[in-house]
Amino acid sequence: xxxxxxxxxxxxxxxxxxxxxxxxxxxxxxxxxxxxxxxxxxxxxxxxxxxxxxxxxxxxxxxxxxxxxxxxxxxxxxxxxxxxxxxxxxxxxxxxxxxxxxxxxxxxxxxxxxxxxxxxxxxxxxxxxxxxxxxxxxxxxxxxxxxxxxxxxxxxxxxxxxxxxxxxxxxxxxx
Numbered sequence: 587x588x589x590x591x592x593x594x595x596x597x598x599x600x601x602x603x604x605x606x607x608x609x610x611x612x613x614x615x616x617x618x619x620x621x622x623x624x625x626x627x628x629x630x631x632x633x634x635x636x637x638x639x640x641x642x643x644x645x646x647x648x649x650x651x652x653x654x655x656x657x658x659x660x661x662x663x664x665x666x667x668x669x670x671x672x673x674x675x676x677x678x679x680x681x682x683x684x685x686x687x688x689x690x691x692x693x694x695x696x697x698x699x700x701x702x703x704x705x706x707x708x709x710x711x712x713x714x715x716x717x718x719x720x721x722x723x724x725x726x727x728x729x730x731x732x733x734x735x736x737x738x739x740x741x742x743x744x745x746x747x748x749x750x751x752x753x754x755x756x757x758x759x760x761x
Contacts, residue, residue: 612647
């Protein structure tokens with residue numbers, strides 16, 4: 587039933603675009619928030635207010651993006667199962683590489699990123715709820731920025747599958 591819904595309504599690319607947008611803007615908002623709060627040096631004013639507003643936006647975007655990452659993984663898994671036999675060997679290698687860099691394949695990276703963003707969302711919630719975690723904010727920003735780079739790389743490999751290899755398009759399915 588789920589695979590049928592994913593196939594009929596082409597849910598994987600729809601969900602993926604939301605995931606990328608929510609997480610990228612959530613991380614950017616967190617970076618700008620941290621900068622604004624640091625620059626305001628604890629004084630009230632424009633920077634402090636905007637820093638807090640960006641922090642609130644970041645929290646919501648990170649939680650929504652983490653939830654969307656679960657759906658991206660589930661819809662991607664359903665699409666991969668459905669389309670595997672129609673893919674060229676080159677496309678199969680991008681999707682599920684069997685060589686030494688298998689962790690960079692589109693599917694494996696998607697699974698890892700889902701877990702990473704769920705952990706990052708929980709970490710971000712803890713930053714909001716407990717002052718004991720405040721000392722980890724810089725580490726959070728570094729890990730989140732690296733994860734965002736990996737997410738953008740994964741989007742690139744997804745684009746290669748569709749635009750260079752025709753995965754999921756009618757012309758390949760007709761072959």
